[in-house]
Amino acid sequence: MPTLEAEEFCAAFYTWAEACQTELPTDDKDQKRWRKEFADHWSFMALAIRKSCLLDRLIYAREPLRTEMCPLHKGRWSGCVWEDLECGCQFGSNVTGWLRPPNQLRTLNTVL
Secondary structure, three states: OOOOOHHHHHHHHHHHHHHHHOOOOOOOHHHHHHHHHHHHHHHHHHHHHHHOHHHHHHHOOOOOOOOEEOOOOOOOOOOEOOOOOOOOOEEOOEEOOEEOOOOOOOOHHHHO
C-alpha cells in the first residue's frame, strides 16, 4: 500500500476536517449538530496541532518521544532561544522542556 509524505498526510487530514464541517443540503438536524460539535472540537485541535513542537519533532524530525523531563524547564515549552543551552532540551531554537536521549543528535539542523 502506498504511503503519503508528511506534508501530503497533513493536507489530507485538514481536507477531511473541512469536509466534516461543511453542511450539506441533505443534512438533518442531528447531522447539523454533529458538524457544529466537530467544528468546535476541531478549532481547538487545529490550534494545538499548529502550535505543537512535539508533533513537529515526531513527524518531521522523526524523533522518538522524549521521556526525561528537563530539570530546569520541567517539561514545559519555554520559548525560543538562538544560543545552545547546556540543559539539552532544545530542538533547534525551541526549548522543549524535555531532554534528548543521550544517543540523539544535538540540533534540528543536524537531524535534517
